[in-house]
Amino acid sequence: MTEEDKILQEVTTTDYKYGFVTDIDSDTIKKGLNEDVIRLISMKKNEPDWLLEWRLDAFRKFQKMTEPEWANVTYDKPDLQSISYYSAPKPKKTLESLDEVDPELLKTFEKLGISLEEQKRLTGVAVDIVVDSVSVATSFKEKLGELGIIFCSISEAIQKHPELVKKYIGSVVPKTDNFYAALNSAVFTDGSFCYIPKGTRCPMELSTYFRINQAGTGQFERTLLIADEGSYVSYLEGCTAPSRDENQLHAAVVELIALDDAEIKYSTVQNWYPGNKEGKGGVFNFVTKRGICHKSAKISWTQVETGSAVTWKYPSCILKGDNSIGEFFSVAVTNNYQQADTGTKMIHVGKNTKSTIISKGISAGKSNGNYRGLVKIMKGAENARNFSQCDSLLMGDQCGSHTFPYIEVKNKSARIEHEATTSKIGEDQLFYCNQRGIGTDEAIGLIVNGYCKDVLNQLPMEFAVEAQKLLSLSLEGSVG
């Protein structure tokens, strides 16, 4: 091992900084997966019959499906029977303000450096917190309500806006879309719901902080976001999870619907527990995220992925309407023994549709990072355009990085460009920084953030700062 490699190994080996457990009173049902469990979830949530039937249908189809194995990751498949499918902090009473939130919970957010009060005061972000599947605090609701914007937990939406939920749930990600989407459809416990009315520009960034908390509970979030004609919304999702020895399964489904001329910006910072330095533990993150763009609509996915032991995630756009636009900006960091297989799918259906893909992979330690992307131009998609750029940055000589671009073109007028690079953080770059008084940890942070700049620039300002910190944290030994 050369001196440089030793340095790299040292600085890329970092204990997970958010590995702590919050002690909150929880209500958990017995482990296991069967129709009775699904009926119980539906009952506990007081759901309408159509939804129970929908769940049961998903479950029956799920039972005939097999777990996908095409992703370039290896892991022990989670035992779905040893998971408890419902865990909710016991509600004491309805919460009107933050003062009523469990102080333990608020402490958790403080440890993460995300003080809600501060967030609200400084940034005007409306925050809907999801801890172990149930929303416990919602803010800025009134202000949003005045504009007709609905931003609440999906459970609440099911009760209060069943017609919207019924119309759109499963419309972008069908309940049998894939193994994990089917599982989610059967057992999802909570998530977020958002509706922006026609011609309305949502005046603030909508934000949800997810956090897996109860040991042994899988989390099955369901997010449904509808932007009606000519509306605009920017939605932020950020996640961290406490340290656990056993693997935790997370199989979320996110559906975005951008009606004619609407625009949705969906940003994610994901920092779930990646497992320890030996590759033990960590979250399995098997997520299905997809959006549909109607005429002249636009969906932009931005993600900064630094956590999870295994990630399997392809935020996608179906460009159904003419002149619609899909974008995907991604930074995916893998360190120690993490594995990620992530990318996007851009399905061009309408005429003059455009898509852009910028993917920045960073692999360190003994990890393995993969980009997998599909650009599909359907027969009727006249003058479709795509530009893809997939860059990989390697740190040390024990990690891996792979790019799997798939391109399917069925219309001759399509124009597709694909660029890819692979680079290493050079000894020369580090020495140059060192010589200017910048220590190796800070230098790596600086170089990596520079490398990801095109993606970080897409994030809302306050989120970008957090993401930069996270990138440095995941790769450095001392900053924190």
Next chain:
Amino acid sequence: MLKIKDLSVEIEGNKILKGLNLEMNKGEVHAIMGPNGAGKSTLSAVIAGREEYEVTGGTIEFEGKDIMDMAPEERAHLGIFLSFQYPVEIPGVSVTNFIKTAINESRKATDLDPMPAKDLLKKMRDKQELLEMDKTFMSRSINEGFSGGEKKRNEIFQMAMLEPKLAILDETDSGLDIDALRIVANGVNKLKGKDNAIVVITHYQRLLDHIVPDFVHVLHEGKIVKSGTKALALELEEKGYDWIKQGA
């Protein structure tokens, strides 16, 4: 200020420096000249603390302190600056962000708070002017797509910002046209003071017309074989290095 004694250095088993001695005081400008492969760049890298070089003997003292075991950034914090012969590109990191990080990391090392943004901006503007640099320059990724001249100007800009006690200019004149050479040399001269020292490493005497050295040393086969005043540089220009080689 700088005291190098019997310095011997190897890289991958090749002996590059073989018992080099050099001493300089503050307020002085020293030029180190010599043919290709004499060990000029090795000397500058070793003073800055580059780790691939194995120091097999001798000592380097800076302001009375032995710096041999110090990391490159610690040496930088003491006030040692190296203007690189081949400055490195760092994509996506702007000149502004880079210099801000460099200044504030150095300040942190001496328990100072980060430089207020206003002061930083003003200082940047002043130094930019000194080196006749375009405004757009500050937001460009450091050294990425820079011409040879821009890279060297950027090095001297950083020197101006960091105000080092000891600046080593490694072939700062290479790749510069006459105008750029004048601007860079002018910048260096403005930064020269009674409390700092400058080492100019060069092949040619033309830079020394602009930055006039107090002492000139000739490095050959890992040792300083001849020292003198500015006149020595002129003599070298006229006769080449052969007569030194024969004498050595």
